[in-house]
Amino acid sequence: MSKWWKIPVGVAGVLAVASYASGITPAYVSNAPAMVTGMGAMVACSAKYVSGIGAEQNLSDLGSYSPLLAELDITYDDSEKRVSAEFLGLDITSASYREGLGCALDIGDTSALDRLTIPNFENEPNALWPMGNKALAPDAEVQAILENLIVKDNAAGLQTRAYLVVKDGQVIAETYAEGFDAKSKLFGWSMTKSMNAIMVGNMEMRGLIDPAHKPVFGNWADDERKEISLDDMLHMASGLDLAETYQPGETVTRLLFTENSGSALGLDVPLVAEPGTHYQYSSGTSNLLSRLVFEKNGGAQANLDYLYGTFLKPMGMRDTLFETDPQGVLMGGSFMLSSARDWARVGQLMLNGGELNGHRIVTEAWVKRALTPNHTENNKGYGYQFWLNYGNEEARWPDLPADTYAMLGSRDQMVMMFPSENTIIVRLGWNADNAYPKNEQMRQILDAIS
Incomplete structure (x- = not known):
């Protein structure tokens, strides 16, 4: 995604005021709640149940796209692995996680997803990358550069979460921000x-x-x-x-x-x-x-x-x-x-x-x-x-x-x-x-x- 929409908001009535004051169309206002809740539910579900990212960081990540998304009330049902996103009482949308599939919005008929059988995937833990996940000893100089870059990036607010270098078909260096590792999706x-x-x-x-x-x-x-x-x-x-x-x-x-x-x-x-x-x-x-x-x-x-x-x-x-x-x-x-x-x-x-x-x-x-x-x-x-x-x-x-x-x-x-x-x-x-x-x-x- 390369472009986004921004409009100041704090309470439901501000939507109508902002629409009048900024030239935003009635169609924008009428479609915004469904759009915001749909994106919030889908992204928060994937971030939580696929990437393992916590609720506070999820809301911050979403809010970086638009102030509207920062107004979401996001609820996590860990027993069902379902996320609901509500926007100022105007709309609510949920998304559900399914093993092997990740998350999908709970919109309309989703029975096709429930009928799917996930193919088996045998691990080969001892195979060298790219067949398996075994990596050779890192290149010390490149490893040091990556570690330095990720520290500088995150001090500057760039939120780099993973850096990895492959040379001549082998992983020679990789580093991860706190909370992430080589298996983080x-x-x-x-x-x-x-x-x-x-x-x-x-x-x-x-x-x-x-x-x-x-x-x-x-x-x-x-x-x-x-x-x-x-x-x-x-x-x-x-x-x-x-x-x-x-x-x-x-x-x-x-x-x-x-x-x-x-x-x-x-x-x-x-x-x-x-x-x-x-x-x-x-x-x-x-x-x-x-x-x-x-x-x-x-x-x-x-x-x-x-x-x-x-x-x-x-x-x-x-x-x-x-x-x-x-x-x-x-x-x-x-x-x-x-x-x-x-x-x-x-x-x-x-x-x-x-x-x-x-x-x-x-x-x-x-x-x-x-x-x-x-x-x-x-x-x-x-x-x-x-x-x-x-x-x-x-x-x-x-x-x-x-x-x-x-x-x-x-x-x-x-x-x-x-x-x-x-x-x-x-x-x-x-x-x-x-x-x-x-x-x-x-x-x-x-x-x-x-």
Whole structure:
């Protein structure tokens, strides 16, 4: 999430006053309670029962997005593993945790989730990373730099919770803030989009998705949306009216936090630009890609089996939960929570050209396409849900190697890949202003490795 909405609030009546005084629409006011409670319930549930974060920190983390969220009354039912969020007596929403699935909103019919059987996942504790979780002795210099960085970050209010470095296919240093460790499953937010794209690439490799087929969805066949290609969607250039506008009542906030389906709304929006011509970042588009994978797999159980059997198990991702909407469709724009080591495994898969632990996940040709600049008029430095340091006139991170690319998420979650250095750097945290000094910090770490 990159944008947010801010409005001062203390009591219910202030909503109406603020609406009049600041030009906020009645639709904003009417949709805000459901939006706030939906986000509060979902995020607090995942943070508590997946990440192990306490109530006070959860409320602080939520409040960093908007003062509205700081007004929530959040209740934790540990016996049911359910979280309820109430906003000034105007609305209440709950989310429930299920083992192997993580949290989902209790909106509409959620019976599909209750019928799911979680695949077995045998541990291999003695296997070396990335197959298992055994790591070699750390590089003393790099370890010292990471420990120094995390102390400085947190003294500056940047709330870094995990730092990890992989060099030549092995974890060489890692450090964690108090309360977190190598198994902590932490929000990736929009880094989820990169994993989601990899799932699409795998289905292409297996012949289950034809990247050249149009329309991507059947209900687009009889209008101008029939010209949208899978490539357009992966490049965030579908042309659909799915702007990343984080205001109550907007499509993206509805599909994330107030609807039974996280993707159905996206199927019905019109075109606002010619497909392939204009880059527009969109979690709604990513959720549509998740829906495509879901439909091709044939439903919730088959999709869950596919997630575990094709990705989590072969890649050794034992500390990951990929959460779903209430229907069981993966929330491919935002809701994968993983340990730093598991996020690094996704990066290693890409550095390896689509293979990990002896398993071919995507083709080398797909990886090359995924990391090739797009042809839009306004942002060529974006691949298949990966951010590129190249493609535009100026480098995105001028002090980093030209071939750098990254998975990025809200609050400056990052997995940065440096092919020329055969290195991956993972940073997870919750800095409120999304202004983490990536360029400078990554350069400092790379200099120590070199």
